[in-house]
Amino acid sequence: MKxxxxxxIAAALNLSITTxxxxxxxxxxxxxxxxxxxxxxxxxxxxxxxxxAAFLRTQQSKLIGVVIPRLNHFFFSNVLRGIMKAAExxxxxxxxxxxxESYELEKKQINRLLQQNVDGILLSIAxxxxxxxxxxxxxxxxxxxxxxxxxxxxxxxxSVVINDQKAAxxxxxxxxxxxxxNIAHLRGPLLPxxxxxxxxxxxxxxxxxxxxxxxxxVFTCDQxxxxxxxxxxxxxxxxxxxxxxxFAVADMPAVGAxxxxxxxxxxxxxxxxVMGFSNWRISNLVTPTLSSVNQPGIKMxxxxxxxxxxxxxLIKKGxxxxxxxxxxxxxxxxxxxx
Amino acid sequence: MKxxxxxxIAAALNLSITTxxxxxxxxxxxxxxxxxxxxxxxxxxxxxxxxxAAFLRTQQSKLIGVVIPRLNHFFFSNVLRGIMKAAExxxxxxxxxxxxESYELEKKQINRLLQQNVDGILLSIAxxxxxxxxxxxxxxxxxxxxxxxxxxxxxxxxSVVINDQKAAxxxxxxxxxxxxxNIAHLRGPLLPxxxxxxxxxxxxxxxxxxxxxxxxxVFTCDQxxxxxxxxxxxxxxxxxxxxxxxFAVADMPAVGAxxxxxxxxxxxxxxxxVMGFSNWRISNLVTPTLSSVNQPGIKMxxxxxxxxxxxxxLIKKGxxxxxxxxxxxxxxxxxxxx
DNA sequence: CTGAAAGCGCTTACAG
DNA sequence: CTGAAAGCGCTTACAG
Numbered sequence: 034m035k036x037x038x039x040x041x042i043a044a045a046l047n048l049s050i051t052t053x054x055x056x057x058x059x060x061x062x063x064x065x066x067x068x069x070x071x072x073x074x075x076x077x078x079x080x081x082x083x084x085x086a087a088f089l090r091t092q093q094s095k096l097i098g099v100v101i102p103r104l105n106h107f108f109f110s111n112v113l114r115g116i117m118k119a120a121e122x123x124x125x126x127x128x129x130x131x132x133x134e135s136y137e138l139e140k141k142q143i144n145r146l147l148q149q150n151v152d153g154i155l156l157s158i159a160x161x162x163x164x165x166x167x168x169x170x171x172x173x174x175x176x177x178x179x180x181x182x183x184x185x186x187x188x189x190x191x192s193v194v195i196n197d198q199k200a201a202x203x204x205x206x207x208x209x210x211x212x213x214x215n216i217a218h219l220r221g222p223l224l225p226x227x228x229x230x231x232x233x234x235x236x237x238x239x240x241x242x243x244x245x246x247x248x249x250x251v252f253t254c255d256q257x258x259x260x261x262x263x264x265x266x267x268x269x270x271x272x273x274x275x276x277x278x279x280f281a282v283a284d285m286p287a288v289g290a291x292x293x294x295x296x297x298x299x300x301x302x303x304x305x306x307v308m309g310f311s312n313w314r315i316s317n318l319v320t321p322t323l324s325s326v327n328q329p330g331i332k333m334x335x336x337x338x339x340x341x342x343x344x345x346x347l348i349k350k351g352x353x354x355x356x357x358x359x360x361x362x363x364x365x366x367x368x369x370x371x
Numbered sequence: 372m373k374x375x376x377x378x379x380i381a382a383a384l385n386l387s388i389t390t391x392x393x394x395x396x397x398x399x400x401x402x403x404x405x406x407x408x409x410x411x412x413x414x415x416x417x418x419x420x421x422x423x424a425a426f427l428r429t430q431q432s433k434l435i436g437v438v439i440p441r442l443n444h445f446f447f448s449n450v451l452r453g454i455m456k457a458a459e460x461x462x463x464x465x466x467x468x469x470x471x472e473s474y475e476l477e478k479k480q481i482n483r484l485l486q487q488n489v490d491g492i493l494l495s496i497a498x499x500x501x502x503x504x505x506x507x508x509x510x511x512x513x514x515x516x517x518x519x520x521x522x523x524x525x526x527x528x529x530s531v532v533i534n535d536q537k538a539a540x541x542x543x544x545x546x547x548x549x550x551x552x553n554i555a556h557l558r559g560p561l562l563p564x565x566x567x568x569x570x571x572x573x574x575x576x577x578x579x580x581x582x583x584x585x586x587x588x589v590f591t592c593d594q595x596x597x598x599x600x601x602x603x604x605x606x607x608x609x610x611x612x613x614x615x616x617x618f619a620v621a622d623m624p625a626v627g628a629x630x631x632x633x634x635x636x637x638x639x640x641x642x643x644x645v646m647g648f649s650n651w652r653i654s655n656l657v658t659p660t661l662s663s664v665n666q667p668g669i670k671m672x673x674x675x676x677x678x679x680x681x682x683x684x685l686i687k688k689g690x691x692x693x694x695x696x697x698x699x700x701x702x703x704x705x706x707x708x709x
Numbered sequence: 710c711t712g713a714a715a716g717c718g719c720t721t722a723c724a725g
Numbered sequence: 726c727t728g729a730a731a732g733c734g735c736t737t738a739c740a741g
Contacts, residue, residue, distance in 0.1 A: 038717095040718075049727065049729075050719085051730095055720090062726060063726070064727085082719070085423040085424075085427055085432065087718080089423055089719070089732085090718090090721080090732080091719085091720070091733090105448040110442055110444075110448060117442070126484075126487060127466065127468075128467075145462075146464075148420075292656065315652075318626050318630070320633055376733095376734055388712085388736095389712050389713075389737080392737085393711090396736090405710080405711085421733090423734080424733070425734080427716085427717040427733095428734090430717085710741105711740105714740100716735100719732100720731100720732090723728105725729100
């Protein structure tokens with residue numbers, strides 16, 4: 034069964050292609066009867082217009098591209114779900130590409146999307162991305178670009194993010210209010226803005242509550258893995274027995290920390306409290322359950338799509354676009370580990 | 372900066388559109404010099420052919436569609452990675468859609484993909500899918516369809532799967548060889564084939580080793596959640612103190628079981644051993660670590676794309692397609708819980 | 710070796 | 726209210 038075309042329908046109903054096309058799109062200048070005949074027939078034969086032919090005229094592909102640093106990542110899966118849900122409502126479909134945290138791959142993927150004529154690109158930049166030429170190329174082509182979660186301060190476009198600094202501040206503040214005074218930080222890599230911001234939130238909380246900041250209590254998890262969390266916690270136990278709480282840049286290192294503490298029979302949270310970040314499913318499954326900061330991934334995805342859609346509408350109408358930066362609220366989830 | 376077209380290049384180089392097009396595609400009947408001029412210029416101005424216009428002629432969109440039951444799922448994320456990796460090598464891009472385990476949504480998503488003229492569809496069917504009319508519609512349109520992981524026995528097409536029955540058999544056999552005699556099974560929902568097959572593997576292992584099968588030792592986890600695993604384990608402890616091992620249909624219920632056993636101070640694996648299925652990242656993070664069956668998700672994705680690509684090549688050449696069923700090897704991962 | 714022309718399937722300005 | 730025609734940007738059979 035070949036796909037039907039407007040021509041086939043026109044022939045079957047003894048109408049012109051023009052009229053069939055107009056009828057299907059509810060143009061006001063088509064006889065109501067004709068419209069109904071056409072629509073009924075189209076439905077009967079299950080006609081769907083050829084998207085590519087339509088693109089050639091309308092310049093709209095009804096496709097957006099999403100580039101994320103990692104596919105296999107609870108948070109980004111959630112963002113993707115949000116994007117796909119919002120996209121579906123406007124009859125958009127989503128091409129998903131992963132940069133694997135690589136700058137080169139990110140560049141390549143963006144080029145592929147541009148070549149496919151997607152109507153917009155939603156991007157969370159890779160940790161290793163250090164310049165923005167490839168990003169500026171999108172903006173030059175007047176294709177809406179929306180950042181989510183990890184963004185570049187250098188590019189002029191809309192974004193939907195969380196306030197990492199504030200979220201980290203709140204998390205550390207909670208530890209302090211639990212009576213903790215010597216708080217270590219398992220930080221993320223040095224480059225990404227959100228890892229920097231979480232670190233800054235940590236420092237700010239210490240400062241505001243009159244606690245001393247000590248460089249040697251900060252450990253860099255380049256892979257943000259549980260192995261790193263495990264190893265650094267081992268080091269903490271051996272070399273820094275005064276430490277009574279650990280704030281991790283993400284849940285994975287925090288889970289590693291819990292594992293190490295459990296094995297060493299150190300009581301959580303009484304001796305050492307642990308706080309994660311991102312509220313992965315796993316935080317609720319470890320023993321003791323892990324306190325964390327919830328990032329609204331699904332909502333972030335929905336908002337990102339909505340921003341894209343709004344921009345596109347403005348561009349279509351020829352109106353000027355005002356870039357927005359949406360900051361979503363995070364929420365402290367207190368569990369047994371703190 | 373508008374996108375350039377063949378026309379622009381032809382004008383700039385004083386050639387015809389035909390020649391430019393041929394030169395870029397390395398047609399043999401174009402002067403080598405001309406070819407080089409064209410290619411150099413195209414590169415300079417960063418020309419990329421319009422994919423939609425090309426489709427209208429070639430009927431190839433260089434797009435495939437993937438429909439998975441759940442996006443936020445470690446195993447399917449891995450499959451997706453495999454698909455995307457293999458697709459990238461053939462310059463394909465992937466439209467990802469989720470059926471959310473809903474039959475209706477699955478139907479809808481497939482229709483959307485068909486409308487977008489994807490070159491092929493890779494599908495893992497929803498638990499609630501009970502008929503295959505929507506699937507047959509794909510096959511009728513002569514678009515390659517490949518099943519992965521969850522398939523329908525009723526449809527005639529290629530698939531890449533694991534042998535759930537055998538994998539479950541091996542897992543239970545291992546428990547038996549550890550000296551366990553009264554093995555409970557936390558099974559999945561009644562409909563999906565892989566949940567049935569894992570149950571059958573469980574029964575077969577009991578049978579083969581002369582252990583009695585007892586209906587009341589089988590518990591159905593409709594959500595395949597850790598909460599169900601937790602609750603059923605509670606029930607096992609209270610009502611079936613003779614049980615000395617639990618084989619779960621997936622890691623989530625197994626993790627719930629571990630949590631319950633930990634809380635009740637039941638020693639794992641000495642008093643009760645636990646075996647999961649799928650080898651999620653989490654199985655390595657709980658205490659004790661969870662034994663499980665590794666499903667080669669990435670490889671499954673790669674194979675699924677390769678099957679699609681092979682079929683497409685055959686169709687293009689007008690040769691007849693022979694459907695294949697690829698069965699990938701699983702691997703028993705023994706950790707502390709067994 | 711080069712190029713004019715048809716056609717893929719749509720949309721839409723225009724004529725009647 | 727209906728329809729002929731142009732054109733979106735390609736590819737390719739055909740002519741020269």
